[in-house]
Amino acid sequence: MKRKITLKQIAKELDVSISTVSKALRNSVEISEDTKQKVQAFAKLYNYRPNNIALSLKNRKTNTIGIIIPEIVHHFFSKVIRGVELVANQRGYNVIVGLSNESFAKEVINMEMLANGSIDGFIISLSKETLRQQDYHHFNETINQGMPIVMFDRVVNEIQCDKVIVDDFEGAKNAVDKLVNNGCNNVALITTKDYVSVGRLRTQGYIESLKNHNLELKSELILKLDDNIDYEVNLDALEKEIQQLFKANKTIDGIFAVNELYALTAMRVASRLGFNVPNDIQVVGFTDGVLSKHSTPSLSTVSQHAQLMGEKAATLLIDRLENDDDYENYQTQIIASELIERESTK
């Protein structure tokens, strides 16, 4: 493989200093015409590509936004990225994406890598492991170094920065209100363990709705699943958990599930057990996924407006990058969710 030639190698070949090579490549008046021509010819000969980042240490404006997301095979995050892209392109910014794969270490590595001159600021949704470990030092360090962060969806109170969230609590409350108003008296909740903030808030919305309707909160109707298990590939395990829930609670007539996978699986398990959706059991999910509208029956969902979240996050970040005065005047923007009624509810 042909090797890249470096500034240092050019300097050595021509017996001049690195600084001279660098200046000659930038056509500096400090360097003689003769030397400039020699350096530039040599660089051209060897296809030398100046490291723009090195050369622009002065202002370090890259016009690039770094997005760190927990996983890529997820319609919600894809839509957020599309929203970020839309605004970024309008305002002359580029976007690059790093993946944490729900790992704390990978989140840190990605941030380190991108913060080293590749980007001007971050848009981030936290990994599950970070939320579990509650170790946020990498965010604080980045912000302290003057690089702004906008968090979306999975955010934490501990970090002072701009945030964009969906109204998880209200959205969940509205969904359960709908089920109760549709005649459900025993609404079960399928949710995640509490360390993921969105799961916790959606659980609280469920509890609040029951309280408002003077319905008893029954702990046996709340199924808290371990979000570390990849149920997409362990669908059997998920089905077993949900089947167990139905079998232990024969009076369930409504399901609120905090994501698409749980909701679709609940519908399938219900059908298999001989229940009709929506006549016997009504189901609402919380998602922007594509499957909801294509499933049979189609799934009623609380839509998160993922693309709008991305647009808002990009706007907050670019505004901050372009207005130096805004120091620490942090905003949390709440995107209103929307209950989309389809066939899984009456």
Next chain:
Amino acid sequence: MKRKITLKQIAKELDVSISTVSKALRNSVEISEDTKQKVQAFAKLYNYRPNNIALSLKNRKTNTIGIIIPEIVHHFFSKVIRGVELVANQRGYNVIVGLSNESFAKEVINMEMLANGSIDGFIISLSKETLRQQDYHHFNETINQGMPIVMFDRVVNEIQCDKVIVDDFEGAKNAVDKLVNNGCNNVALITTKDYVSVGRLRTQGYIESLKNHNLELKSELILKLDDNIDYEVNLDALEKEIQQLFKANKTIDGIFAVNELYALTAMRVASRLGFNVPNDIQVVGFTDGVLSKHSTPSLSTVSQHAQLMGEKAATLLIDRLENDDDYENYQTQIIASELIERESTK
């Protein structure tokens, strides 16, 4: 907003050269202890983060792979990225993703940005605009500068590099063979204009299958759609085109569509026109999408094994990065597609 301090600013504050600051931060023996302590203390005070890329101009090994894909809201590309990630992580590499949004200019900008020291090599699927314009100078330049590229799915013969493709021709031929063997005599093809290589190869597979079965190739049964129109948002336009195809050709009893959207839309239009799928019309798509198995009826597809494509691409790239001897010994790996039979075929 708190400003980042730069090497230049440190140098100015301490009245030393940039080179001295840089060397002091790297603890160089060329710099006196006194100066080193002063520089390091100052840098610490202002949270100065050395630009690793600038400091490592010498070997420039970043252990990072750059992926450039045409669009993010696309299950196929998400799965490829997952495959790349899997192998990259195993072999100690990080992954960052740039998006071309099917634009030539954005593809070039993304490559420029990442090639400037952020990554060691590229994994790329070409944008539609690049394929249409047939301008590949940015790939050649990158490769000439010693940065390897692996192309996947949308590749071009004009560029000498490693490639991973699916057997589009064979996959399409098998799909049409299946339809004909299932009793279809008038198989229509819904495809894209010819500049996207995969569409062209799938079209050739269709033609070959008809020839092998001594079936007449009827141009009126081939619907070539303009791939520049985003039919995801212009679904009505797509439905109209397909409805027109059915209405003009009442004997159609099979459909082979080169992607999921065309296939699912064809099923929906067929149902609306009173045809039963699969009894009256059988449909096969070409895709790794998630909707195929969740649609009603579920869609038979030629699976591309997207994740495997990503794994192979990452392996080719990392092998090349780690073996300098392999110069120009380029490989094209072909991933065998697989016909997955679901309810839309008999």
